Amino acid sequence: AGYAYYYNTRTHASQWEAPGTDDNGREAFFSAVTAGDVNAATRLLLRHGRQLLDISDHNGRTAVWYALGHMSMAQLLFESGANLNRTDVDANGLVHVATRQRNVAFLALLAVYGADLDLVDGAQQTPLHIAAASGYQRCVDVLLRHGATPDVLDSAARSPLQLSTLGNHVACVQLLQKVSAQQAPVADIALLTQVASMNRRCIVLAFFAFFNNAAKARVQDDNPSKVLDAVYDGDLVTLQSLLVHGASPDPRNDDDQTPLHVASAYGRLECVSLLCEYMADMEARDAHGHTPLFLASRRGHLSIVKFLLESAADVRTANDDGRTLVHAAALSGSLPCLHLVLEYGGDPFAADRDGETPYEMLLERGDESAAPLLDYLDSQCSLRQPPTSPRPTSPT
Known part of the structure; x- marks a missing residue:
């Protein structure tokens, strides 16, 4: 007679065992979130409660991770009490993933709802480290505007400013310098100290940024x-x-x-x-x-x-x-x-x-x-x- 062969509609894979029942609404909820179906997700939350928000997949990711492409769904989950600072099995948080994807809108929404913008991953890097190292100017801007700390050091004792300078991401360097200047009058000098051990190209870049900013600060706008x-x-x-x-x-x-x-x-x-x-x-x-x-x-x-x-x-x-x-x-x-x-x-x-x-x-x-x-x-x-x-x- 042969063996029964099943198709799992959640994982989209064939398997020998029959797919398990979904008594707690988990599979239906993850499917609704992935599809951006706010109506279905709302009904499931009302039926099963906020426990659905705490259930994770095999990667340690809760349903909110699957809302990265759906702003309305993300807002529903955020307002329902989803944990915005939970990390997956690789020690990545939502803020890290949103930054790597350059999802500026989702990153800003996380910030508005109180996510920890200084959360560190396995390399002790914050989202600002990731954005600065990759030259993601708009992500750097969003993070700084919402209060991310610019001087956190990663596991290699590098700051976001150092990583941005090493990558020759001038726009990001200027954003980080601007915040540093507001926090300490000698921020530009501190930058030169930080890059003193770097290669010649980085030092030239730092001097260029320093004198360029100084010159612009002295421009008199006679007719604004x-x-x-x-x-x-x-x-x-x-x-x-x-x-x-x-x-x-x-x-x-x-x-x-x-x-x-x-x-x-x-x-x-x-x-x-x-x-x-x-x-x-x-x-x-x-x-x-x-x-x-x-x-x-x-x-x-x-x-x-x-x-x-x-x-x-x-x-x-x-x-x-x-x-x-x-x-x-x-x-x-x-x-x-x-x-x-x-x-x-x-x-x-x-x-x-x-x-x-x-x-x-x-x-x-x-x-x-x-x-x-x-x-x-x-x-x-x-x-x-x-x-x-x-x-x-x-x-x-």
């Missing part, structure tokens, strides 16, 4: 409005020339807006990208507490919203009226923009200072064209539990 004018005009050539020659990327206009505010509001993606390359402040607030991301969301500039979110701009910010990015995207009338903001962790439950959620705000306006937005907000609210994480923060 030139940068703003270039952005207003969409003059990318002039803007780049000004920035290359040391002009500040963050002068203010009469509304206390920076060039990044203006570029985001006007939908000038190339200007936004260039300003961010020169370290413009993505979290700067204007006279009304608006960040550049808020203005882009309010105007429905999808490409700019996507760029800023991928660059780890704060998705949970609120303006002086307590309105969040979800409020702003809803008011823009752009369903794709609203979808993107929620996908990156925007809170559909957050109320403004009048006590109105984005759904209630749109409903009160009575605009028939808002029907698709209302339907989408309603569906998102029904899928999620009210957040246990901190509410969006207005400027102090």
